[in-house]
Amino acid sequence: MSTSPYGGRLANGLGLAVEPRPGAGLVSVALTVAAGGDADPAGLHGTAHLVEHLMFPRAAASDGPDGGHVARVEGAGGVCNAETHRDHTVFHTTVPAGMLTEVLEWEARRLLTFAPTESVLRTETSVIAEEIRGAAAAGGVWEAALAALHPGSRDSFGTAAELAGATAADVDAFFRRHYRPDAMVLSVVGEVDPDRAAASVDRFFAGLPTAPAPAPTPAPATARTAAPATIRTAPLPSPVSGAALGHPLPDPVLDRSGYLAHVVLAEILGRTRLPRLNRRDPRIVSARVTCGYHGQWLGGAAPDLLLAQFATAPGAGPRAAADGWREVLTELAERPADPTEHRRALNALLLACHRRADSLTARSVSLGRTALLFPTAPGPDALPGDLARVTPAEVSAAARALLSGPSSVTELTAPTAPTGIGENR
Secondary structure: OOOEEEOOEEOOOOOOEEEEEOOOOOOEEEEEEEOOOOOOOOOOOOOOHHHHOOOOOOOHHHHHHHHHHHHHHHHHHHOOOHHEEOOOOOOEEEEEEEHHHHHHHHHHHHHHHHOOOOOHHHHHHHHHHHHHHHHOOOOOOOHHHHHOOOOOOOOOOOOOOHHHHOOOOHHHHHHHHOOOHHHEEEEEEEEEOOHHHHHHHHHHHHHOOOOOOOOOOOOOOOOOOOOOEEEEEEEEEEOOOEEEEEEEEOOOOOOOOHHHHHHHHHHHHHHHHHHHHHHHHHOOOEEEEHHHHHOOOOOOOOOOOOEEEHHHHHHOHHHHHHHHHHHHHHHHHHHHOOHHHHHHHHHHHHHHHHHHHOOOOHHHHHHHHHHOOOOOOOOHHHHHHHHHOOOHOOOOOOOOHHHHHEEEEEEEOOOOOOOOOOOOO
């Protein structure tokens, strides 16, 4: 098989990407699976999130003194974690380079022995319920905007009430349906010999069972574009009053240059334009803008969002946020950023790219995500050059697209201040 960073598959369909980093002393392994919140069965929202938790089996008597998966990794001087996204789930482990063979074996083992019990299921659904409550307390702003602009999309957390009814059989069926070799990519980055790594992967993962691909999940409805439309969502609680405004982003595969122009637009807005607005408009207390899945641009395939969040002065309401947002967008739509402002935003984004590349964990995740979600797009190494080619005129066009396209508005409501009635004085 090929061991280039962006190609190679086992006979059973498992994708493999290996990138040597001589002298790194560490190695990072990421397993990326093409199933996230959007793949959850009807009535069982959160199943993908639950499977992610169950992929970290707790110690059993048969595990011996090394304990469960996390204990084994940490005992080897490594770290491991996972993330469930809307359209994929990724598991990543970073250990000293000499432990690669063992880590690959452990990774394959938890795929081959996945068989959660009802008692473990109930424990993890309780843990996830707490995570869901935490996400709700944080506002769930991104999910509200996504649901408004792309009906049918699902957040990655789930619904506690639906998960409470999940059974081990439900979870096992989801796992068998989606955790297939042809729907996964294993990426290895660090001090590694590509041939030896490929041989170990073939040894441990060749026995993964294959299964027919499930019927395609209906794609989330595209954003409404027939006419400029402002879609209002239900208000959400927030520590401070304000509003969040969401906009659909171009497809990062079909319109990569357009997507990246919006990334640069968000950087310019957040770096210079919104701070200026904050200084000149007393109604705006603070403002920030993020691009991509929960602020991770290229962190998922379409649909994706650009989201602006405003804290406003008492009594200002969401209208002040909407007015200020249109003002800064109109400025850039009518007059592109000057070369200095544009270059500073690009430099900040390029620095972020280099920092991602320096992190073995981030790099392994990026390789797997690119291979799985953006298979026809250039690899991560092309990103700095693609960003550098974004022009001020393209950023200005991106601002015009936001002004003329659909958007969502979510009012953020702070707790009512005490009136003082009944207080001791």
